[in-house]
Amino acid sequence: MTIDPTKILRLNLPQWQGGDHPDYRTGARVLAAIAPEALGPEETVAVPQARDDVRPVEQGIVSRRPLLDLIAAASAAIDRHKPDAVVTLGGDCLVDLAPIAYLSERYGDDLAVLWVDAHPDVMGPQQFRNAHAHVLAMLMGIGDPDFVASVPKPVKGDRILYVGLTETTPFETDFIAKHGMARLNPEDLAGSAEPVLAWLRASGAKKVAVHFDLDVLDPTLYDFLLSQDPAAAPNAFEGIAKGRMRFEEVAGILRAVDAEADVVGLAITEYMPWSAMQLSKSLQTLPLLGER
Amino acid sequence: MTIDPTKILRLNLPQWQGGDHPDYRTGARVLAAIAPEALGPEETVAVPQARDDVRPVEQGIVSRRPLLDLIAAASAAIDRHKPDAVVTLGGDCLVDLAPIAYLSERYGDDLAVLWVDAHPDVMGPQQFRNAHAHVLAMLMGIGDPDFVASVPKPVKGDRILYVGLTETTPFETDFIAKHGMARLNPEDLAGSAEPVLAWLRASGAKKVAVHFDLDVLDPTLYDFLLSQDPAAAPNAFEGIAKGRMRFEEVAGILRAVDAEADVVGLAITEYMPWSAMQLSKSLQTLPLLGER
Secondary structure (H helix, E strand, C coil): CCCCHHHEEEEECCCCCCCCCCHHHHHHHHHHHHCCCCCCCEEECCCCCCCCCCCCEECCEECHHHHHHHHHHHHHHHHCCCCCEEEEECCCHHHHHHHHHHHHHHHHHHEEEEEECCCCCCCCCCCCCCHHHCHHHHHCCCCCHHHHCCCCCCCCHHHEEEECCCCCCHHHHHHHHHCCCEEECHHHHCCCCHHHHHHHHHHCCCEEEEEEEHHHECCCCCCCCHHHCCCCCCCCCCCCCCCCECHHHHHHHHHHHHHHCEEEEEEEECCCCHHHHHHHHHHCCCCCCCCC | CCCCHHHEEEEECCCCCCCCCCHHHHHHHHHHHHCCCCCCCEEECCCCCCCCCCCCEECCEECHHHHHHHHHHHHHHHHHHCCCEEEEECCCHHHHHHHHHHHHHHHHHHEEEEEECCCCCCCCCCCCCCHHHCHHHHHCCCCCHHHHCCCCCCCCHHHEEEECCCCCCHHHHHHHHHCCCEEECHHHHCCCCHHHHHHHHHHCCCEEEEEEEHHHECCCCCCCCHHHCCCCCCCCCCCCCCCCECHHHHHHHHHHHHHHCEEEEEEEECCCCHHHHHHHHHHCCCCCCCCC
């Protein structure tokens, strides 16, 4: 890693609309509070709290217009600094659209993307109406044209490696094969960074953008994942693939990658600190803090 | 309640030195992130992260000099605004010294103090070296003279009511009786605000400062209390009094108080979101976020 710490942009993006779940906003605010302090510039994109407003589905995507506005705001924030690297604290997975679009334009084919996620995020409006599941396809130039328009240089499939990916649907499996994307599931890794390093060396890329969706982690070990919602019905997440990795495994892989190349992008997404989110709601019931 | 929301100062005070536990700092930062947004002025007192430095005990108090500096900084922040009310987000219990000292000077004998806490916080250097356990005595003018010097108008014992107090030591029991302080344990309250309102009416006070130490809550119901430390030895908190209240009970009492008087002070202290604090440490192991 040769990145100058003062050239790393910290981008706080408490976007919840891409997952259509207002609590992502609180999670992003907590994540920004617990992250090590930024040594370079810091930008926080203002994301209004969810109200009881209607969240319309347009062209198959929930909150399509607010999401396009947030992507524009994130891109503008990045362009103000033209950083060498971006750390993005989300928010739902779609927060990584503007940062990786920027890094792809800046570094071109020298950029590889590690998508550390239990899910492939390559759906479209036909498959799912929440755009956080579309973000990687959009970065490849595939999907809603207005979103894709924010990606001047799409990332090629052979520059993308999934890390910790779990079971995929037939649609996803086909998409991944068709575009020449590589995948390593938790058992392929078996706690070693070597399979990732081998792929990276073969790619020839020297810059790496990392998308770290916390849902790649094992929900029996961490209490801050979407599927750990204490208010969810007992079977609410049945049939949805769950992560099987430990944080230390992911960190070990990323440090090994950073020793061979330059990590220039890191997005942490889908943080759901349920206990803190519950307390946040409780605080609103106190004098001097609650609404009148 | 007749307080103008724009005259409420939000004071973020991530002080950890009073409890000699660096994690209070992270807890305070999370608390500031999850609290409803301030409608009035906001001040954040800069508190350096703990390093591996020695934390000397002087005159029986750990980190005595840094604590005096932080109290001076908090007082200066309050004096910049001369607010009608103060919301303080800690941090250890000692964060409430400067705010209540200010409110006592401003409102005089019209101010009552509700100390919502499992512990009485009236020790001195002879009893305990962590000054977060001294704060209420200091506010009464009793204790280390340099700390007491920041309280121009000490609060009288008969203006103080404990809410949710649990078992006290002989020293504490004598102190409380000797100074005419009133106490209601969780069973005295039995989920009702009436005993608090009766005391408040008898006091004649029309302004109320609330110290809400989260440790008044039942640790079997909440995972963010000091005694819930997942790294603590199994018996680490044996013999230390634990809270027995629910958040909703406390909130109900405070709202009832606010309906009869003006709550002009609210401090939330001793928040320990263990899961977020662990993730905070884990984030430091990632490229672009960790120290180099």
